[in-house]
Amino acid sequence: MPVKQEPKIGFVSLGCPKALVDSEQILTQLRAEGYGVAPSYAAADLVVVNTCGFIDAAVAESLEAIGEALSENGKVIVTGCLGAKGDLVRDLHPSVLAVTGPHACQEVLAAVHAHLPRPHDPFLDLVPPQGIKLTPRHYAYLKISEGCNHRCTFCIIPQMRGGLISRPIGEVLKEAETLVRAGVKELLIISQDTSAYGVDARYRTGFWNGRPIKTQLTPLAAALGELGVWVRLHYVYPYPHVDDLIPLMAEGKLLPYLDVPLQHASPRVLKAMKRPANTGDTLARIRRWREICPDITLRSTFIVGFPGETAADFDRLLAFLEEAELDRVGCFSYSPVAGAAANDLPDPVAEEIKQARQERLMALQATISAGRLRRKLGRSCTVLVDAIEEDGTAVARSSADAPEIDGAVYIEAGRDLPVGEFVRVRIVDADQHDLYGERL
């Protein structure tokens, strides 16, 4: 008897970790319903493209990906942040089958059902309890909320994704437990605004394994810290209560790592961005964080060339970086995003000045980063092995290195080191972004 082939979905996932989690949820649901996942356009009966619309370059990349999927396969459903601008997609690619916005798992599934009928006899137990993950088995992103209540003038995420909606704390902790049971060693906590977790729910008391627990970041972080894996916090908007997390890091319950997007250091520019503008206070807080937890790694992102940024504003940002000595810094040169309030601000900065400022900032940060990494020479630390390269070098990460965005710890002759496991190393060399270790 011929075996009936399962209908196969091709999936293209673009954008940030939050979009990646949306992709994982859609794929998990599709697998649960009995659809297969195709490794190529040719093998797919239909392709879903999860897009990013954050900056113009991401919009262009997403539109190009949709075009490629249409020409290679022909049956395409578009979802994600660019989907929120449906007209843009349909104007350029009128033959797409459906367009949904971000975080729209059920709408995507409905569109798939309409154009590729659901398989007759799904084997629900074929799906692992932790769902389908697009990350390696040993780390996973855990999304705790969707949307954002801020109105930073350069950003259209609140328009695209709406106001903050926090996931119930019991549900988040249950997912975390399931992931840990499935072998995940590192949980990366993400959202648009991690420190606002629970604001929309008025910090309601939820339940986890029968235990009452408030829908708020500090109790959530403390509970995650009980799971015995690395817990790394991303996108932590600098509210005062973030200070409460630092003792948990000092106690080893959370990774001593804080990703706080500060965006600028000049009060004038921060005000125009509608961001918290007390830079002196930020420096004092950073000092206090380091007193409580000397091993803390601080990561931040900045925008240079924001409309109205003067040479003095930029110098102030450089002076801030010199004083703060952040460990990891990302820097974007401002680019207008359609629909952002900042587009209406006067005094745009010329493109070549933006580029020059970005280069100057990154050159300064490279020196700071190299200095901070040099302090680790001779120290021993625990690393999580991500991969083994062809020449036998193991690529691992310490508490200071988030996957994809930070540096790595390279261990020579590490072919037999276990991928996805923790090992102890001594740091023997450092450059501007990476460390080199030998196993202990």
Ligand code: SF4
């Ligand atoms: S906090 Fe982040 S997501 Fe929210 S508006 Fe500002 S930049 Fe956008």
